[in-house]
Each structure stands twice: as structure tokens, then as C-alpha cells.
Amino acid sequence: MFNLPTLLTWLRIVLIPMFIGIYYLPDKWLPPLDKNYLATGFFLLAAITDWLDGYLARKLKQTSAFGAFLDPVADKLMVAAALVMLVQLDRADAMFAVIIIGREITISALREWMAELGARKSVAVSYVGKLKTAAQMAAITALLFDAPLIPGIDTRFAGRALLVIAVILTLWSMVYYLRQAWPLMSGEENSTKS
Template sequence: MPLNIPNALTWARIVLIPIFVGMFYLPEALMGAQTKNLVATLIFVVAAVTDWFDGYLARALGQTSAFGAFLDPVADKLMVAAALILLVQLSRVDALIAVVIIGREITISALREWMARVGQSASVAVAYVGKLKTAAQMVAIPMLLFNAPIYGVDMRMFGNILIYVAAALTLWSMGYYLHRAMPLLQGKLGQ
């Protein structure tokens, strides 16, 4: 495992996850609800920014690695899954939405792993609809974590709208990737 700046940023995102989750278990006397919401939002935003930044640095510094390519999406999925589970527990996201988004991530990760093993990873490379899905959920989740108005704008309402958009894009992107893999899947199932 090469230790370089991009991989260090990815590891930092993973280390932030238990801090992010644990904050909501602190007693109210130690940290009030709105402070927890604010700190959780900041942690999530920092994780999202470092996700973009570590990819940029890996390419700019020529520090890409197979391990980094594996670990980066794992860190992203863990942070998003942790946030969605917390939001369900806090009654800010419907469990069905969390199941759709997390289930898609597991399904497509498994599909990509299998396609890579059979030498067809290009068939399920990241598509534009997948990028839109990611953008929608990365904006929605901080809004739902913050859970308070900003300058009179109801963040929770807009976060809810965006998380439903993200769920719809999640299903669309999953359909897209499965459709792309279907010829190979049908060939393997027929054997």
C-alpha cells in the first residue's frame, strides 16, 4: 500500500466516519442538537471536498495506485451509508430511500468487481447519470444533516427534495449499468 497524499486523505475520510457517527451519541449536556448537526455537516462537507481533492492530487502528482483506486470509492460509500443510516435514525430520511441508495451502491460495486474480473470494466465505467446522482446526494445529505434554515431557506425541505431526486437518479443509474452489463450477464447465465 503506497502511502502518499491522496491515500492519506482517503484514510482520513475513513477515520472521520466513527467521529461523525459518534457525535450523535454524545450527551446533550456535552453538545446540543444544533451543534451536533452543524459539526456533522462540516465533517461531511470536508469528507466530500477531500474526495474530490484526493482524486485531483493523485492525477496531478502522478500518485495513482491500484490500492487508491480501490480504497477511494469504499471510503465514499462508507461515509454516505453512515450518513444515510444516521438520517434514518434521526427521522430525516425515509428508510426506503436509504435502502435504495445503499443497495444500489452495493449492487453496482459488486457488478463492477465482477466486470473487472472478466475484463469488461469499461462497460460499467462511471456514466454522467452516476455523476448526477452523486452530486444530488452530496448536496442533499449536508442539507439534511444541518436541519435548520439558512437565511430563511428551509434546508431540510430542499434536502428532502434532492434526496428523492438522488434516489430516482440512483435507480436510473443502476438500470443503466445493469443494461450495459446485460449482454455479458446473459452470456454467463446461459452457460
């Protein structure tokens, strides 16, 4: 149960209150710009562990049912916490956060239900789901950073544009997964078997 990939997943969960807590430090302890840099660093470290734990689990053949359960939970907690913080900082639209978090809850519940029916592969991660995740991570990173990276490039504008793309991909992937699951949800699959 406790192997290197699972420990990296736990590290990602531990990093969540750390990158959120940075914004609650007094400005005289840590100036706002430094808060952005540090929070972005923690978020990027968490995102890297997301990729690394999956890679190591496959490479070292250390996959486990618990790790497969915990990994997406850590991902969703990380994204939801960052989005709520960005809404509070007035860097992200609350409606976008609701759409993204609502989709994550909906698809997680759908996957759980499909797994109980033995049809989890029907809602396995798709290419559009991977694009959605990449857009979300890029948008959140840019919005947390919130400072000019290259002269003339406004990271807040870029982050908000990426967040719009992430929301579009979020809705697209939700429709895709719901369509994949529709035969079981509507009972069509049972009627074709009988």
C-alpha cells in the same frame, strides 16, 4: 501505496465515525443544533477529500491500484453511514436509504465482476452517476445541517426533495450500468464471438 491521495482517502474513512459519533454525545456537552453544525462540517470535509484525493492522484501522478480500490469503498461507507444516521434521526425515509445503499452494493459487485472479466470499462462512471453522487451529497449535507441557512428556506424540506432526486438518479444510473453489463451477464457477448 501510502501517498497523499491515499492518506486523504484514509482521512475520509476516519471522519465517518467522527461525524456519526457527534450525535451520541450528551446534549449538555453539545446542544443538538451544534451537533448538526459539527456533523455537517465533518461530512463536508470528507466530501472535499473525496474530490481532492482524485484531483491530486491525477495531478501528482500518484494513482495506485490500492487507491483506486479504497476510494469508492470510502465513498460508499461515508454515504451509507450518513444515511443510516439520518434515518435514525427521522430526517430521511428508510426506503430511500435502502434503495441508495442497495444500489451501491449492487453496482460495486457488478464492477468487481466485470473487472474479473476484463470489462470494467463497460461500467465506468457515467455522467448520470456523477449527477447521482452530487444529489446525494447535497441531500445529506442539507439533512445533516437541518437548520435555516437562509431565512425562509427549510433545509430539511430541501434535503428531502434532493434525496428524492438522488433516489431517482440512483435507480436511473443502476439501470444504465446494468444495461451496459447485460451482454456479458446474459452471455450474448460470448455467443456473438463464437
